Amino acid sequence: MTAQTKKIALITGVTGQDGSYLAEFLLEKGYEVHGIKRRASLFNTQRVDHIYEDPHIDNARFKLHYGDLSDTSNLTRILQEVQPDEVYNLGAQSHVAVSFEAPEYTADVDAIGTLRLLEAIRFLGLEKKTRFYQASTSELYGMVQETPQKETTPFYPRSPYAVAKLYAYWITVNYREAYGLYACNGILFNHESPRRGETFVTRKITRGLANIAQGLENCLYMGNIDSLRDWGHAKDYVRMQWMMLQQDQPEDFVIATGVQYNVRQFISWSAEHLGLTLRFEGQGVDEVGIVAAIEGDKAPALKVGDIIVKIDSRYFRPAEVETLLGDPSKAKEKLGWVPEITVQEMCEEMVAHDLESAKRHALLKKHGYDISVSSER
Ligand code: NDP
Numbered sequence: 001m002t003a004q005t006k007k008i009a010l011i012t013g014v015t016g017q018d019g020s021y022l023a024e025f026l027l028e029k030g031y032e033v034h035g036i037k038r039r040a041s042l043f044n045t046q047r048v049d050h051i052y053e054d055p056h057i058d059n060a061r062f063k064l065h066y067g068d069l070s071d072t073s074n075l076t077r078i079l080q081e082v083q084p085d086e087v088y089n090l091g092a093q094s095h096v097a098v099s100f101e102a103p104e105y106t107a108d109v110d111a112i113g114t115l116r117l118l119e120a121i122r123f124l125g126l127e128k129k130t131r132f133y134q135a136s137t138s139e140l141y142g143m144v145q146e147t148p149q150k151e152t153t154p155f156y157p158r159s160p161y162a163v164a165k166l167y168a169y170w171i172t173v174n175y176r177e178a179y180g181l182y183a184c185n186g187i188l189f190n191h192e193s194p195r196r197g198e199t200f201v202t203r204k205i206t207r208g209l210a211n212i213a214q215g216l217e218n219c220l221y222m223g224n225i226d227s228l229r230d231w232g233h234a235k236d237y238v239r240m241q242w243m244m245l246q247q248d249q250p251e252d253f254v255i256a257t258g259v260q261y262n263v264r265q266f267i268s269w270s271a272e273h274l275g276l277t278l279r280f281e282g283q284g285v286d287e288v289g290i291v292a293a294i295e296g297d298k299a300p301a302l303k304v305g306d307i308i309v310k311i312d313s314r315y316f317r318p319a320e321v322e323t324l325l326g327d328p329s330k331a332k333e334k335l336g337w338v339p340e341i342t343v344q345e346m347c348e349e350m351v352a353h354d355l356e357s358a359k360r361h362a363l364l365k366k367h368g369y370d371i372s373v374s375s376e377r
């Protein structure tokens with residue numbers, strides 16, 4: 001891209017899992033990338049520190065702005081300053097279980113936050129220039145009405161998070177139809193990576209089991225391990241977020257792998273990558289995961305017969321989404337998108353990453369440093 005044609009992107013949620021991969025992806029494509037970060041009492045830019053550029057450097061292509069989706073004037077000012085060609089609205093209170101604890105905040109940020117951005121684009125007269133991507137979600141399908149779920153499947157949200165995202169979905173469609181804005185919903189099924197937040201189920205498992213294998217924790221406490229999900233890799237999914245904004249006409253797309261597994265299966269794979277064979281015994285809240293075999297000296301802190309997985313009812317949700325399975329045919333046919341990383345490969349990558357850090361922590365502990373790595377939050 002030459003200086004004249006260099007595109008400008010603005011990412012809300014740039015400090016999150018997807019935001020960090022998308023920023024890398026767009027920088028590689030030659031974009032100037034602006035991101036909105038929240039003010040926090042501790043540094044919260046760990047996921048993007050490796051691409052951070054000193055603002056004193058001329059021609060820095062990655063710039064961060066303080067902001068919040070709950071603040072209309074802030075969002076309007078940033079949009080006015082940045083004049084983006086593309087806005088990726090990835091910012092959200094994204095944890096389903098937390099949305100039951102903080103429903104009003106979740107609605108404000110996830111639903112009205114989306115409206116604030118769309119309205120700012122319109123208010124500033126950017127609706128012919130700026131393309132808009134909304135991070136919609138398979139949680140919209142909730143109590144599923146059809147399997148597999150595709151773009152035309154009816155929604156039935158099951159959490160304050162999903163209901164807020166339902167508003168965001170429809171207000172995006174509405175601004176497209178009412179004002180001719182190029183606005184798209186990516187209906188993304190669960191996607192994970194070593195950068196996944198530590199309290200989402202896959203990362204909780206890979207991190208928790210790696211810690212247990214290294215003697216840093218004793219047991220992994222889980223909620224509903226019968227839950228079925230269609231898991232992909234975040235790197236594959238951010239590529240699709242960009243592709244959706246490069247079409248002639250704005251459209252909504254389901255992004256998924258088309259394969260589903262349950263949480264118990266993900267626990268077993270993670271254990272295998274740590275050299276452990278797990279046996280599940282019992283039922284419901286009494287079900288436990290027991291170490292049935294250990295490969296060599298791969299898990300120095302464990303012995304056969306140890307119980308390392310237990311069920312804790314505090315991780316059950318007031319209303320659960322039991323099963324999700326996406327049909328990504330439209331994305332494959334219209335955009336040629338296919339996921340490149342399988343869930344098994346992703347699980348291996350996540351375990352390797354978390355084992356490295358568990359080993360580092362174990363070494364620190366051995367030398368007398370007091371560290372807390374608890375998976376319980
Ligand atoms: P993360 O939770 O990792 O990232 C969320 C981002 O939003 C973080 O940068 C966070 O900031 C920011 N954020 C939170 N609250 C606010 C706020 N009030 N104002 C501004 N920014 C805020 O989520 P993911 O990267 O996994 O997901 C990205 C988006 O895609 C989210 O909207 C999510 O709901 C949606 N989604 C995710 C899926 C998945 O499986 N990952 C599937 C489908 C949709 P901070 O770092 O300070 O917390």
Ligand code: GDR
Pocket residue numbers: 094095096097136137138139188189190191199200201202204221222223224225227228229263315316317320321322
């Ligand atoms: P989800 O992801 O709710 O699908 O939302 P999460 O990883 O939190 O849960 C997946 C399933 O695992 C079950 N589960 C547990 N979940 C967590 N977090 N912790 C546990 O201990 C546990 N035990 C069992 C859950 O009940 C659930 O069924 C994610 C988020 O990224 C959303 O932002 C996004 O929109 C959707 O994926 C698609």
